[in-house]
Amino acid sequence: MYHDPEIYALEQERIFKGKAWNILCLEAEIPNPGDFQICHVGDTPVVVNRDEDGKVYAFVNRCAHRGAEIVREPRGNGTDHTCIYHAWCYSRKGELTGVPFRRGANGKGGMPASFEPKQHNLQTLKVESFKGCLFGSFDHDIEPLEEYLGPLMVDHVGGLLDKPIKILGYQRQRIKANWKLYPENIKDAYHGSLLHEFNRTFGLSRLTQVAGGYMDEKHRHSILFQFSGSDSDEVALRAYREAGVQRGELMKLNDYDMVRIIPENDKGMSTRVINLFPNGFFHQIANTLAMRKLRTLGVDEFELTWTLFGYEDDTPEMTEHRLNQANMVGPAGLISMEDGEALELVHRTTKTAQNEYAVIEMGGVGPIGDRDTRVNEVTVRGFWAYYSQLMGIAPEGAEQ
Structure with a gap:
């Protein structure tokens, strides 16, 4: 694939x-x-x-x-x-x-x-x-955009775009891997605090927190979320050590403002990572906001464009805070840099194993649905379920 x-x-x-x-x-x-x-x-x-x-x-x-x-x-x-x-x-x-x-x-x-x-x-x-985000389709008879997005995405993407925005800057990244590995990664709730030591060290994303992975009714779009502060350092440290994963006790910040969260959304979520099938992504990580677009470049490479934004009514201090926290994302981000490396590792080594299979069973098998935990890959299964329908390769009896 x-x-x-x-x-x-x-x-x-x-x-x-x-x-x-x-x-x-x-x-x-x-x-x-x-x-x-x-x-x-x-x-x-x-x-x-x-x-x-x-x-x-x-x-x-x-x-x-x-x-x-x-x-x-x-x-x-x-x-x-x-x-x-x-x-x-x-x-x-x-x-x-x-x-x-x-x-x-x-x-x-x-x-x-x-x-x-x-x-x-x-x-x-x-x-x-939709709320100032422009979408295009080659199918001029496609369903209306808000129907395509569904209530879940209308709620969360609409919430991020509910005020006039201002563009803060761009980042661009090329990853030598197949494009489908990126929506898989964005929908993969399980890796966030295992691959990203920064996340678990500073409590931005831990598998011990109140969190979840939700999808629209067709399983094509998804949102991963968590609530920072819903666990404690002691509980997280014990859980990760028992799982054989060491926290980065030696990792320190000279400026902890980078991980300071200023409450600004009515849901209280400290992180939201959204995938809009097939090429769009939004994130709210603490107070840094961005839209990401994916461009395919053949089977072996894709390009991401990160559009960082804030709101027109942001104070200069809030804009500075968003830009400071933007050091966590993008090709050299303290969190995001590891995703590109992981995807290239997968793509490079699966070239010689094209008749073998991945295991996507975290969160359980059976019906595809929402999970109130990030120990969960069901949203990845949702992606493949919808993908297989569009491609005409869904096996008989597969969940639609």
Whole structure:
């Protein structure tokens, strides 16, 4: 499942170009008419831009003439988009508006009389916004976005985006592993305080805390959460030692403000890590907030873009606090750096074991459902259940 190029090609058609809403960007990244940003849906390059009417449009970033990439800057502002190769020009809606020398030069050459520009517009995506987060789909008959998200995601993602946001910065990371290992990792509640010593040392995430892993009714989206302070250092130390895992008693911080949590959400959760199938992720780790987008790069690599954000009404002190805590995430984060390494270890060593199987039974087998514990991989099973339906490989009798 991680290494077969034929499976990867099928994923592009049935998942990323199929009945899925893919995160494109945040509206705060393109606030003004003419603003644009490039992104990817799977491995397909896409341009997202705001027109004069304030509406957002998205189209495939590939010229209808000879297939060249049209927009090459990561973001900017413009009245139209012109391909560098032969200067074919497109509107912000992806409509072909100009073909140089369409009628030839000096009475010779040019396009045939039957050429109709409207027949050569760029391929567009259906675009909808939820709380300022822009989603796109190649399936123009897909269910409405809020139905796709479901009540659980509307509640939690909506809570994170319930106020006007401001962009604080970006990080980008490439991981040499199959893309599916990342949603697996995000849905894997079990590894958080085993792989991440920082988490368990400073009490951000421990298997001894009040925590859980919940899914939407189709098991495609998930949220992992916990409540810091719902255990004690003594209880955690004893539990981890009894399990054969040593806490990092020697790990200290010169500035403990990095792990200080300022209450700001009505649920009281100290950490929320959310996966929106197939390419989107949100996190609230203490007070650092971010959206993550996944771009596929073949069977052996994927790219993450981390968009760090805060709120427009944050004080300068709160913005500084969020940025300080952002040192925990991203490619060099005190927590997140270990995920990339773990996924590369899995991908590298499973290449020689392609007919063997992983064991995903933590939290129990049987019906797929929510668990009020992070000693749990059932949310990973939920991912594979929905994935197998879209791919047409669900075995007979499998839970839908």
